[in-house]
Amino acid sequence: xxxxxxxxxxxxRKEGQNVTLSCExxxxxxxxxxxxxxxxxxxxxxxxSQIVNDFQKGDIAEGYSVSRExxxxxxxxxxxxxxxxxxxxxxxxxxxxxxxxxxQYFGPGTRLTVL
Amino acid sequence: AQSVTQPDIHITVSEGASLELRCNYxxxxxxxxxxxxQSPGQGLQLLLKYFSGDTLVQGIKGFEAEFKRSxxxxxxxxxxxxxxxxxxxxxxxxxxxxxxxxxxxxxxxRLLVSP
Numbered sequence: 001x002x003x004x005x006x007x008x009x010x011x012x013r014k015e016g017q018n019v020t021l022s023c024e025x026x027x028x029x030x031x032x033x034x035x036x037x038x039x040x041x042x043x044x045x046x047x048x049s050q051i052v053n054d055f056q057k058g059d060i061a062e063g064y065s066v067s068r069e070x071x072x073x074x075x076x077x078x079x080x081x082x083x084x085x086x087x088x089x090x091x092x093x094x095x096x097x098x099x100x101x102x103x104q105y106f107g108p109g110t111r112l113t114v115l
Numbered sequence: 116a117q118s119v120t121q122p123d124i125h126i127t128v129s130e131g132a133s134l135e136l137r138c139n140y141x142x143x144x145x146x147x148x149x150x151x152x153q154s155p156g157q158g159l160q161l162l163l164k165y166f167s168g169d170t171l172v173q174g175i176k177g178f179e180a181e182f183k184r185s186x187x188x189x190x191x192x193x194x195x196x197x198x199x200x201x202x203x204x205x206x207x208x209x210x211x212x213x214x215x216x217x218x219x220x221x222x223x224x225r226l227l228v229s230p
Contacts, residue, residue, distance in 0.1 A: 004158070040124070042205060042220030043159075056215065090158055099147045099209040099216045100166045106158030 003027070004107035006091050011112045013085075021076045021110045023091035031097045032074035033104065036060060037088040046089075049074055050097050078112065085114045117142045117210035119221035127227040128196045136191040136224050138180075138206030147209030148189040149218065150180055154202045162204075165189065176200070201228045 004025045013019045025032065031050050035043040045058030049068040063082025068074055074093075078085045090109045094102040118141045128134050140146055147166050151159040163174025170182040180191045189206060206221040 040222060042119070042207075042222050043218075044220075045217055048215070048217070050215070058217070092158075097216055099218070103161050103164075104218065106160070108158050109156070111156075 004091060004093055004105060006089075006107040006110050008110060009108065011110055013112070013114050015114055016080045018080060019078050019085075019112065021078065021089055021091075021112070023074045023076065023107060025072055025074075025091075025093045025105075025107075027093055027095075027105065028071070029093035029095050029105075030071070031094045031102070032068065033092040033094075034058075034064070034066065034074070034076045035090045035092065037090060037109075043090060046076065048097075085112060087112060117146070117208050117219050119206050119208050119219055121204075121206055121221035121224050123224045124222075125225045125227065127229055129229050130198050131195050134191075134193045134196045134200070134226070136204050136206075136226070138189045138191065138221060139187050140189060140206075140208045141187065142208055142210075145184075147216075148180075148182060149207040149209075150174065150178070150189075150191050151205045151207065151220075152176075152202050153205065153223075159205065162191070196226075196228055198228045198230075201226055 007022045033048045034046040047066045049055040052071045065077045091107040092104040094104045096102040120139045149164045150162040153159045165172045203223045203225045205223045207218045210219045
């Protein structure tokens, strides 16, 4: 079954702790993305990676870090520097980064709650 | 900067009735426009997209959208709503930044379907 896997579905952490969210895809896509979703707001881009071993900051990268050591994996670390980390995090991937030809496919998301 | 406005936070429609969800965009040139649907606690699924050509676009699940340049709108429609259509709907516009094409999302419209 091809798709995007995010784990865990729910994550609870204490304030001040770093936490890493997993995103794996078996679609052989080059590009991967992390979005943050808050109630009443649209999705906002945190980081994106157009190809393995390369990634770029999106619109709200402060307090987050990523790595792209493997084509199929794009983990997101929410650091203690992120002032308001409680949110729903969505990972996506696409074959390339042309919006006219490359559809972004989304994972089921991870809901992070910081206590 | 490119932006998207979805003026309706919630809409309630009776099952079998028609549906129209509004989306207005801000963009100088011909935009790339998208509609995504998100079921509760899930990722997003692409319903349809517009790049050029015929201004009436057909999508999956019986949805269609019409691009109206004069009104800067890209409203989503469905002639007869089913209970399974209850979800949150996001309009998005493609935006270019430093040679990268990204999606800019609206704040979403939650569709409730009454019996």
